[in-house]
Amino acid sequence: QEQKNKIQVGFSQAMTTDDWRKQMNSSMKIEASLRPEVNLTISDANNTIQKQIDDIEKFISNRVDVIIVSPIQSKPLTAVVEKSIKAGIPVLVVDRKIEGENYTAYLGADNIEIGRIAARYIISHSKGSGKIIEIMGAKGSSPAYERSMGFNQLVSENKRFSVTNVIQGDWEKESVKKPLKAVLLQNPDVEYIFAHNDRMGLSAWETAKTLGLEKKIKFLGVDGLNTVNGGIELVKSGVLDGTILYPTGGNEALKLALKMYNKETIAKTNILNTIVIDKNNAEIIENQMDKVDQQQEVIESQQGAINLQEKEYASQNNLVRLLSFF
Numbered sequence: 001q002e003q004k005n006k007i008q009v010g011f012s013q014a015m016t017t018d019d020w021r022k023q024m025n026s027s028m029k030i031e032a033s034l035r036p037e038v039n040l041t042i043s044d045a046n047n048t049i050q051k052q053i054d055d056i057e058k059f060i061s062n063r064v065d066v067i068i069v070s071p072i073q074s075k076p077l078t079a080v081v082e083k084s085i086k087a088g089i090p091v092l093v094v095d096r097k098i099e100g101e102n103y104t105a106y107l108g109a110d111n112i113e114i115g116r117i118a119a120r121y122i123i124s125h126s127k128g129s130g131k132i133i134e135i136m137g138a139k140g141s142s143p144a145y146e147r148s149m150g151f152n153q154l155v156s157e158n159k160r161f162s163v164t165n166v167i168q169g170d171w172e173k174e175s176v177k178k179p180l181k182a183v184l185l186q187n188p189d190v191e192y193i194f195a196h197n198d199r200m201g202l203s204a205w206e207t208a209k210t211l212g213l214e215k216k217i218k219f220l221g222v223d224g225l226n227t228v229n230g231g232i233e234l235v236k237s238g239v240l241d242g243t244i245l246y247p248t249g250g251n252e253a254l255k256l257a258l259k260m261y262n263k264e265t266i267a268k269t270n271i272l273n274t275i276v277i278d279k280n281n282a283e284i285i286e287n288q289m290d291k292v293d294q295q296q297e298v299i300e301s302q303q304g305a306i307n308l309q310e311k312e313y314a315s316q317n318n319l320v321r322l323l324s325f326f
């Protein structure tokens with residue numbers, strides 16, 4: 001099938017510097033490769049809002065059939081999503097949200113619930129001072145806002161606990177170090193640090209270690225990737241007390257996009273499941289994820305073999321055609 005006759009799916013990814021987004025892209029690509037009628041184009045906004053707006057504008061002017069977007073921030077991406085809807089191109093918003101309701105559907109885990117799960121975990125495991133530091137994801141991105149909201153809701157209901165300091169991170173490791181060091185020098189008796197993702201959780205642990213506090217403080221993160229330095233490994237090595245799984249939903253996103261293309265009725269809000277990963281279940285979950293990864297590798301290599309055969313078949317066909325001239 002020629003590329004231009006296929007169903008065109010454009011995915012505007014916020015950035016691809018971290019493993020979570022790499023995994024999201026690769027699971028979406030695998031799902032697309034299983035459907036020969038689909039042509040998936042992924043554009044990488046490099047964490048630059050104007051680039052992401054331009055990427056989506058390009059999808060609109062190229063008249064793709066469906067747009068998937070993981071917006072860097074909510075507010076500045078709202079207008080271009082609305083523009084796409086007005087142009088008759090359905091939009092699936094994944095992971096981070098835009099403002100308002102002007103999109104076709106949303107897919108992602110419940111970030112308010114993730115915040116609540118973190119709070120419940122701390123409340124039920126605490127034996128110490130009850131002092132908590134919260135490390136936020138980037139300003140303007142909905143998971144940071146929602147994780148914080150759910151977390152603070154439950155913590156504030158409980159008199160024994162208080163969030164003594166909030167650190168404004170940006171989802172990346174570097175943003176944590178300086179401000180956390182200053183806070184820890186003032187408050188060495190903090191019991192828990194809740195970081196909005198595992199990368200910042202690791203950075204918090206490293207910072208605490210420079211002050212000799214890493215064994216006294218307990219660390220929670222979010223994502224739970226099964227990668228080198230991913231949440232599961234960090235739980236197994238004792239860096240994190242726990243992590244809350246935040247599935248990327250790459251494959252589900254592509255499936256939903258196709259349903260949207262086929263005008264099937266789907267829910268406006270599609271919630272991915274989550275779970276706490278700690279030392280009690282890290283091993284089991286790791287094994288399960290390893291199996292899925294192995295199966296994906298098999299699929300990918302089979303897909304590669306099929307592509308190769310198709311190419312050989314096409315070139316043999318050309319040869320046959322050529323020979324029939326003589």
Ligand code: FRU
Pocket residue numbers: 018020021095096137141143171196197198222223246
């Ligand atoms: C990846 C990431 C994750 C986090 C998510 C929130 O870029 O920072 O670590 O859970 O984005 O949107």
